[in-house]
Amino acid sequence: AQTVTQSQPEMSVQEAETVTLSCTYDTSESDYYLFWYKQPPSRQMILVIRQEAYKQQNATENRFSVNFQKAAKSFSLKISDSQLGDAAMYFCAYNNAGNMLTFGGGTRLMVKP
Amino acid sequence: NAGVTQTPKFRILKIGQSMTLQCTQDMNHNYMYWYRQDPGMGLKLIYYSVGAGITDKGEVPNGYNVSRSTTEDFPLRLELAAPSQTSVYFCASRYGLTEAFFGQGTRLTVV
Numbered sequence: 001a002q003t004v005t006q007s008q009p010e011m012s013v014q015e016a017e018t019v020t021l022s023c024t025y026d027t028s029e030s031d032y033y034l035f036w037y038k039q040p041p042s043r044q045m046i047l048v049i050r051q052e053a054y055k056q057q058n059a060t061e062n063r064f065s066v067n068f069q070k071a072a073k074s075f076s077l078k079i080s081d082s083q084l085g086d087a088a089m090y091f092c093a094y095n096n097a098g099n100m101l102t103f104g105g106g107t108r109l110m111v112k113p
Numbered sequence: 114n115a116g117v118t119q120t121p122k123f124r125i126l127k128i129g130q131s132m133t134l135q136c137t138q139d140m141n142h143n144y145m146y147w148y149r150q151d152p153g154m155g156l157k158l159i160y161y162s163v164g165a166g167i168t169d170k171g172e173v174p175n176g177y178n179v180s181r182s183t184t185e186d187f188p189l190r191l192e193l194a195a196p197s198q199t200s201v202y203f204c205a206s207r208y209g210l211t212e213a214f215f216g217q218g219t220r221l222t223v224v
Contacts, residue, residue, distance in 0.1 A: 045215035105155040
């Protein structure tokens with residue numbers, strides 16, 4: 001079974017600064033997908049970014065980018081120019097070949113004005 | 114499109130009662146999932162389905178049952194509710210490996 005670990009229960013960043021959220025996963029598969037989801041206080045789950053394991057290039061979506069290290073099984077999320085609206089729970093998720101989608105325990109991000 | 118609709122939004126159950134959490138999607142998605150989220154924690158996969166008639170266990174299936182008789186519906190059944198099943202339940206769907214769409218969640222309390 002796959003496991004997804006987020007080792008930072010809470011992170012804090014100053015508005016306009018950059019923060020990196022960590023995620024590691026355990027798998028024996030070579031083909032899979034990784035995702036970062038954001039959950040604001042409304043409880044709605046919002047996709048932030050996705051990465052295909054076969055792609056060497058790191059995914060980027062505006063202020064959000066990932067550092068995907070396949071050999072190390074690491075998938076960190078970098079948020080640049082942090083905004084107050086970025087404050088939320090962030091979940092890393094792993095999708096296996098059988099389309100089972102599993103989530104890490106989450107990181108609560110606080111943004112200080 | 115309504116997206117993923119979960120009912121009810123809130124429910125209080127007594128220990129030993131049973132209930133069904135409903136989930137419907139109108140996007141013709143083949144994959145559907147049920148998760149539970151305990152306070153301050155991540156999402157734990159209960160069951161998932163890759164298409165009508167096909168279901169599979171996730172990380173925490175004990176105490177739950179599912180069925181997938183149609184593409185649209187994926188109900189989650191709780192038999193003999195226990196306090197440990199107090200949680201927020203999320204249903205999600207997607208097509209292939211695209212973005213998963215989530216319902217608004219059902220807050221269940223077992224007393």
